[in-house]
Amino acid sequence: MAIRERLSGNEAVAYAIKQINPDVMPAFPITPSTEIPQYVANYIANGEIDTEFIHVESEHSAMSATLGASAAGARALTATSSCGMALMWEELYVAASDRLPIVLALVNRALTGPININADHSDSMGARDSGWIQIYAESNQEVYDNFLQAFPIAEHKDVMLPVMICQDGFITSHGVENILLVEDDKVKEFVGEYEPEHYLLHPTEKMAVGPYAVSNYYMETKRAQRQAMLNAKQVILDMAAKFEQMTGRKYGFFEEYRMEDAEYAIVIIGSAAGTCKAAIEEIRATTGKKVGLLKIRVFRPFPEEEIAQALSHVKAVAIMDRSEMFAGSCGPLGAEVRAALFQAKSQAEVVNYFYGLGGRDITVQDFMQVYDNLENIANTHVVTGMYDYIGLRER
Amino acid sequence: MIQDRINEKSPWQDITEGNKIFEAATSKEFCTGEWRTFTPVFHEEKCKQCLLCVPVCPDSSIPVKDCKRGEFDYDHCKGCGICAKVCPFDAITMREGK
Numbered sequence: 464m465a466i467r468e469r470l471s472g473n474e475a476v477a478y479a480i481k482q483i484n485p486d487v488m489p490a491f492p493i494t495p496s497t498e499i500p501q502y503v504a505n506y507i508a509n510g511e512i513d514t515e516f517i518h519v520e521s522e523h524s525a526m527s528a529t530l531g532a533s534a535a536g537a538r539a540l541t542a543t544s545s546c547g548m549a550l551m552w553e554e555l556y557v558a559a560s561d562r563l564p565i566v567l568a569l570v571n572r573a574l575t576g577p578i579n580i581n582a583d584h585s586d587s588m589g590a591r592d593s594g595w596i597q598i599y600a601e602s603n604q605e606v607y608d609n610f611l612q613a614f615p616i617a618e619h620k621d622v623m624l625p626v627m628i629c630q631d632g633f634i635t636s637h638g639v640e641n642i643l644l645v646e647d648d649k650v651k652e653f654v655g656e657y658e659p660e661h662y663l664l665h666p667t668e669k670m671a672v673g674p675y676a677v678s679n680y681y682m683e684t685k686r687a688q689r690q691a692m693l694n695a696k697q698v699i700l701d702m703a704a705k706f707e708q709m710t711g712r713k714y715g716f717f718e719e720y721r722m723e724d725a726e727y728a729i730v731i732i733g734s735a736a737g738t739c740k741a742a743i744e745e746i747r748a749t750t751g752k753k754v755g756l757l758k759i760r761v762f763r764p765f766p767e768e769e770i771a772q773a774l775s776h777v778k779a780v781a782i783m784d785r786s787e788m789f790a791g792s793c794g795p796l797g798a799e800v801r802a803a804l805f806q807a808k809s810q811a812e813v814v815n816y817f818y819g820l821g822g823r824d825i826t827v828q829d830f831m832q833v834y835d836n837l838e839n840i841a842n843t844h845v846v847t848g849m850y851d852y853i854g855l856r857e858r
Numbered sequence: 859m860i861q862d863r864i865n866e867k868s869p870w871q872d873i874t875e876g877n878k879i880f881e882a883a884t885s886k887e888f889c890t891g892e893w894r895t896f897t898p899v900f901h902e903e904k905c906k907q908c909l910l911c912v913p914v915c916p917d918s919s920i921p922v923k924d925c926k927r928g929e930f931d932y933d934h935c936k937g938c939g940i941c942a943k944v945c946p947f948d949a950i951t952m953r954e955g956k
Binding site: 560561562563623661668669670671672673674676679680682683684686687690691 | 864866868869870871873875876877878879880881882884
């Protein structure tokens with residue numbers, strides 16, 4: 464029987480770490496992820512797990528030490544947010560290129576400029592090209608479930624890539640919700656022991672990690688790295704199926720909510736999906752309009768064909784971005800979903816909204832407005848441009 | 859030789875995971891001497907075998923045998939000129955080119 468609990472998103476991740484009992488966790492505190500290493504340090508101090516905790520002097524060092532531990536053969540992880548991740552930037556790329564199956568518990572927070580500590584995807588979206596697998600959560604339950612699947616995906620022999628488990632700062636990280644926890648023995652069996660094929664502390668094998676690759680080798684190396692990301696798609700689905708067998712909770716690249724007959728769809732990442740679902744229920748109950756939601760769980764690898772297929776029957780789509788990328792055009796999710804729809808020769812009208820930047824609330828009313836806009840766009844075939852805003856004060 | 863397995867003609871499918879190298883001391887096989895734009899020339903007749911040049915060479919390109927230095931290892935010498943600078947007897951001079 465699953466264990467019923469009430470946990471914040473940070474507690475849920477820390478609890479998953481306790482159940483996994485990884486080998487090494489170097490970490491440096493930053494709001495709103497600070498609680499994760501704090502809880503883990505408590506577990507270690509209380510003798511509940513024997514993870515080696517390294518008190519580093521910065522996030523640059525946190526990720527460097529995580530890389531070193533992973534290359535040595537340890538199951539290693541860290542946690543951070545926002546500018547902490549920005550300070551890890553250099554090592555993020557190294558982790559992926561060196562094919563080290565690290566897990567990063569990322570609590571999404573706006574990157575500074577202006578300084579802000581609230582939920583926004585600018586940290587992980589900025590790292591979308593770093594070669595990490597990125598899995599996002601709507602709720603505390605999802606971030607816990609995603610975390611349990613992270614190491615089996617990362618360490619799979621066809622993948623061997625680092626995985627970022629993302630959740631929205633404060634909204635889920637500090638919000639306490641009911642949660643179903645998996646029993647310790649089942650977690651241990653699901654996650655398994657990490658037995659790397661090659662590692663630096665191997666007593667007999669000589670090995671060098673991260674050698675210089677001149678232009679004669681770099682391009683082939685990057686193509687090989689791409690293959691690992693391509694392979695990750697099937698492994699993510701396989702792990703989700705295995706997880707469903709264990710818990711009954713179903714996961715994929717995305718969640719399709721009321722999409723079977725939907726004419727108007729929203730594509731979104733993270734906790735705002737819950738608010739969107741409330742709007743869908745309200746609209747369907749009061750007007751009968753066919754509205755639905757595609758909630759992206761896996762952003763890297765990007766499941767473009769599957770997304771295009773899931774949206775193939777809708778009349779209009781609103782892609783919702785919780786981060787700027789200053790193209791002067793779309794946001795990151797908007798650009799990629801649009802590209803997927805274009806490639807699939809979709810006839811749907813598409814609009815891209817920025818919302819919730821720096822933790823601004825988005826309401827059920829806001830989502831109802833978006834669906835109204837979609838209906839209007841579908842009827843008039845007039846889209847005002849490549850992007851627009853929800854919840855922006857304007858003269 | 860590692861270069862028999864992975865070399866500049868290898869397709870991407872043959873690149874090891876993360877470029878990991880499963881041998882030691884492979885830098886010996888990587889002939890960096892071709893980067894050279896200046897070349898040290900050893901004048902044995904002027905050499906007193908003081909060996910001051912040996913420890914200052916950043917690329918360990920001055921081999922020593924029986925307490926005596928020999929000819930430069932041009933496969934790895936990058937022509938930095940430190941040996942010529944440190945030699946008190948003008949037994950090493952620098953010439954332009956490889």
